[in-house]
Amino acid sequence: MxxxxxxxxxxxxxxxxxxxxxxxxxxxxxxxxxxxxxxxxxxxxxxxxxxxxxxxxxxxxxxxxxxxxxxxxxxxxxxxxxxxxxxxxxxxxxxxxxxxxxxxxxxxxxxYHDAEVVSLDELSKGDKVRIKSGLFHDQEGRIIQIQGKHVLMSFDNLDCAVVTRVSVNNLMLTVNQQQQYV
The missing domain is CATH 3.30.70.940 (NusG, N-terminal domain)
Structure with a gap:
């Protein structure tokens, strides 16, 4: 054959x-x-x-x-x-x-003109991040836990402990006073 x-x-x-x-x-x-x-x-x-x-x-x-x-x-x-x-x-x-x-x-x-591809590998527990938009716009905090495409974070500069769940797309990694979009 x-x-x-x-x-x-x-x-x-x-x-x-x-x-x-x-x-x-x-x-x-x-x-x-x-x-x-x-x-x-x-x-x-x-x-x-x-x-x-x-x-x-x-x-x-x-x-x-x-x-x-x-x-x-x-x-x-x-x-x-x-x-x-x-x-x-x-x-x-x-x-x-x-x-x-x-x-x-x-x-x-x-x-969805503001759609964004985000690599979750770039974020880890303890990273300092800034919220890009929304209720806590421009607030900085630290990642407590990563839950899928959301993170639990705490705010550093508020007088009380506030923990919130934020979409990864709405975060900006802060590194040495320079901002890098995630």
Missing amino acids: ESKINFRPSFAKKWLVIYVRPRWEKKVDKLLQEQGIESFCPVRNVESQWADRKKMVSFPLFAGYVFVKINEREEYRVRATMGVLNFIYYLGRPAVVRDNEIEKLKYIADS
């Missing part, structure tokens, strides 16, 4: 993930679309404040990554695009993302 190996490239388009240069996500997305390649770079909107004004700024939801819907013949064009570093691989082949997952991401990006 003979087994036939198919060496012809597949013409079926699939969503793949590419890794891009730091802070080049939106530029690579634009360059790919200018070439007629379907790409998707979900963004979140953040209000930034300078000394003289406030402005809405959009940041990529996934830092360093852009999604492309291509077939095998278009892989070279994507690789040759300025700012593209490589495809993300899984089991030796470019990682494929299901169409319904991309549709969910598009829905989230369109519906």
Whole structure:
């Protein structure tokens, strides 16, 4: 019995993930679309404040990554695009993302403009954090316990012991008087 190996490239388009240069996500997305390649770079909107004004700024939801819907013949064009570093691989082949997952991401990006991807690995018990918005806006405290995507925290500078449950997305890690968004 003979087994036939198919060496012809597949013409079926699939969503793949590419890794891009730091802070080049939106530029690579634009360059790919200018070439007629379907790409998707979900963004979140953040209000930034300078000394003289406030402005809405959009940041990529996934830092360093852009999604492309291509077939095998278009892989070279994507690789040759300025700012593209490589495809993300899984089991030796470019990682494929299901169409319904991309549709969910598009829905989230369109519906929740302030959505944010947060790594829980960056927070640990005892970390000093600042609340970004809400009832306790700009209050600093320490993490007592991490509960899924929420933390229990205590406030340092209040005259009484207040413990509250706060969403990880609403916290900013404070390190050596510099603020870093989590």
